[in-house]
Amino acid sequence: MPSHAETKKGSLAIVGLGPGRREYITPRALRVIANAEYVIGNALYLDPLEPLLAGKHVIRSSMGKEVERAQQAIDLARSHEVAIVSGGDAGVYGMAGIVLEVLEHSGARIDVEVIPGVTAANAAASRAGSPLSGDFAVISLSDLLTPLGVIEQRLDAVFSVGIPLVLYNPKSRGRPHNLTVAISHARRYLPAETPVAIVRNAMRDDEEVIITTLADMEKNEGAVDMHTTVIIGGKESRIWRMGEDVKGIITPRGYHHKYVY
Amino acid sequence: MPSHAETKKGSLAIVGLGPGRREYITPRALRVIANAEYVIGNALYLDPLEPLLAGKHVIRSSMGKEVERAQQAIDLARSHEVAIVSGGDAGVYGMAGIVLEVLEHSGARIDVEVIPGVTAANAAASRAGSPLSGDFAVISLSDLLTPLGVIEQRLDAVFSVGIPLVLYNPKSRGRPHNLTVAISHARRYLPAETPVAIVRNAMRDDEEVIITTLADMEKNEGAVDMHTTVIIGGKESRIWRMGEDVKGIITPRGYHHKYVY
Numbered sequence A, B: 001m002p003s004h005a006e007t008k009k010g011s012l013a014i015v016g017l018g019p020g021r022r023e024y025i026t027p028r029a030l031r032v033i034a035n036a037e038y039v040i041g042n043a044l045y046l047d048p049l050e051p052l053l054a055g056k057h058v059i060r061s062s063m064g065k066e067v068e069r070a071q072q073a074i075d076l077a078r079s080h081e082v083a084i085v086s087g088g089d090a091g092v093y094g095m096a097g098i099v100l101e102v103l104e105h106s107g108a109r110i111d112v113e114v115i116p117g118v119t120a121a122n123a124a125a126s127r128a129g130s131p132l133s134g135d136f137a138v139i140s141l142s143d144l145l146t147p148l149g150v151i152e153q154r155l156d157a158v159f160s161v162g163i164p165l166v167l168y169n170p171k172s173r174g175r176p177h178n179l180t181v182a183i184s185h186a187r188r189y190l191p192a193e194t195p196v197a198i199v200r201n202a203m204r205d206d207e208e209v210i211i212t213t214l215a216d217m218e219k220n221e222g223a224v225d226m227h228t229t230v231i232i233g234g235k236e237s238r239i240w241r242m243g244e245d246v247k248g249i250i251t252p253r254g255y256h257h258k259y260v261y
Helices: A027-035 A043-052 A066-077 A096-106 A119-126 A148-160 A176-191 A218-225 B029-037 B043-052 B068-076 B095-104 B120-128 B148-160 B178-189 B219-223
Strands: A011-016 A037-041 A057-061 A080-086 A111-115 A137-138 A165-168 A197-199 A208-213 A228-232 A238-242 A246-249 B011-016 B038-042 B057-061 B083-088 B110-114 B136-140 B165-168 B195-200 B210-211 B228-232 B239-244 B245-250
Touching: A011 A027, A011 A066, A011 A096, A027 A043, A027 A080, A027 A111, A037 A043, A037 A066, A043 A057, A043 A080, A057 A066, A066 A080, A066 A096, A066 B038, A096 A111, A096 B068, A096 B239, A111 B120, A119 A165, A119 A197, A119 A228, A119 B110, A137 A148, A148 A165, A148 A176, A148 B148, A165 A176, A176 A228, A197 A218, A197 A246, A197 B029, A208 A218, A238 B095, A246 B095, B011 B029, B011 B068, B011 B095, B029 B043, B029 B083, B029 B110, B038 B043, B038 B068, B043 B057, B043 B083, B057 B068, B057 B136, B068 B083, B068 B095, B095 B110, B120 B165, B120 B195, B120 B228, B136 B148, B148 B165, B148 B178, B165 B178, B178 B219, B178 B228, B195 B219, B195 B245, B210 B219
Parallel strands: A011 A080, A011 A111, A037 A057, A037 A080, A137 A165, B011 B083, B011 B110, B038 B057, B038 B083, B136 B165
Antiparallel strands: A137 B136, A165 A228, A197 A208, A197 A228, A238 A246, B165 B228, B195 B210, B195 B228, B239 B245
16 A cells, blocks of 8 residues: 555645846745745756755755656656755746646646746846837847757847847857857847847846947956846837936837827 | 825836736736726726735726726826836737837926736637747737738748737727638748637636638637637747647747657
8 A cells, every 4th residue: 555655645836036136026926936845946046946945855966967856856746845946937937847848748647736936037138228118029148958059049030120139148158259149130120229238137136237328248248147138129229218318228119100208 | 395195106017918808917916906096997906905905995997998097197207107008018009009109209207117918919829728839929909009911921921931920909890700710811921830829818717729721720719809819820830739738839949850759
């Protein structure tokens, strides 16, 4: 006869924590973490949750072990309440995709909930005015899982129709030049004065926001690291000013065609 | 000598409330609303906040008066703490863009904070597995502010590179056929079995999720209304199953090229 531990039904929550610290985590995410027996994630994301984690099994993982982490989460979730956490939104370059792939392959039947969070695109945009007011695209410059040639085709497609583009993973030690490549593609389609926002460590104490242009990106590339999101405006985007001060980027939605204000 | 009311410094928060009800509103958004003297927004979004609104000036607005609402918010924010709220993320088809445009034009110097929320793309995706695991685009099918021809060019650009696409405003009384147009563009580039998620009233009591394909969209178009988000998979997206059950969509990020699992 199976023991209680073997028959107990588990569950798996794949949780997006949003940007920065506690202030941007949804109540739903906090509640699921509070109820979990196991919490799995990168130390960067787990440490701000510390007060919630007392009495739980906490598994701190490191970057680049996504498949192992997913497998471990699923094994535990067969008979325990498990939360696996990502920064931002778990469904955007987060853990949701790989966890569901491994889950499907395992054949396990487990209750799964994906809990969305504020993704880096929206967090960065909120620090830079309103650059994504209308249509936009999101592209990662990491060529670890997508060949650079494919990324370049996607960049061209987006720039050719002039909608704003959010770049995730704009730079890291392994691929320092992909941002330069992306900017050179942008220059084929968009004017030099197209605004660009560089948002580093959004919603953290050391947050840094630079509003610049495609023409001036070269001198700002040093400000871009792996904790940075870069937003390249579209053909309707412009600098937002308050008096003489540059405050951010506005991408108008077209109200100016319909209204006088 | 100016009175206290005239010299008091105001502030303006443009707040994204996320999807559904209270569980997905960030603590930052709740705190700013709790501290506001004036709260402005659509009744649909204000009603769930009711317990927070006691003792405040509440201005319930209706759809389609965005410029007037922005102007009113800015006038009040010269000397009061004002929060203007949108569903989802205020920076994505929300109030942020138009408020900043009107603010710039007014010449007023006011402290402004845009508070991001979980946008409909991420909310809908979380209910449909992990369709947006990698690069993706967001396009509104509303042709009130963008000509349909421009929307069609953007659709073609996105479909041509095979990344998933999130459709906002897929259907409304004034433009019932734009979704059919979008699907026919998708069919030019993507196979008939490309998965599609229809997510209506995400995170609300009457939430409805349909997982279908481009080929079967015609018979599902009746399920799409103005509270629906539609996600069209990319060329790598596939149906996610648990046993025989269709659970959602997975867009793999390419781990399967690098790992055996």
